[in-house]
Amino acid sequence: MTPENRAAYWKANVRLLFILLFFWFIVSYGLGIILVEPLNSIQIGGYPLGFWFAQQGSIYVFLVLIFIYAAAMNRLDKKFDVDE
Template identity: 60%
Template sequence: MKDEKTREAYWRKNLSYLAILLSIWFIVSYLCGIVFVDQLNTIRMGGFKLGFWFAQQGSIYVFIVLIFVYVRLMNKLDKEFNVNED
């Protein structure tokens, strides 16, 4: 029974990480790159309009950073639940 509760807690925490990280990616890629592009285009970053930057580059950079954050969070979670590969 303890094993089942441990697995449920592990997956619950894993799914919460996924939900948070995918929400961040959605906000950056969809909302900043498409929905709020006109408002963000009033701000310039490196000579380019910020809405254009989010649509072309920003969402890719954020996605790559989120991959590394997810790896770090999962390694920490694996150690917490003693399922790490080390």
């Protein structure tokens, strides 16, 4: 792998990480803390939606983001011909 390809691969990897972490931040901090009051007016299973996002939602989103990251990295590995 040439140094230019390594740099492009790393840049794409870091960009993907920042995008996924941004979405996780929005869900965990934005919906779980900042917007908790408006979300609490909606009930899911008897619990306020704001509570659900603060306690469970960010964990579920994190798990989904792990699978998205794995799939995206597989595509990126194939693109740069470093797949297994």
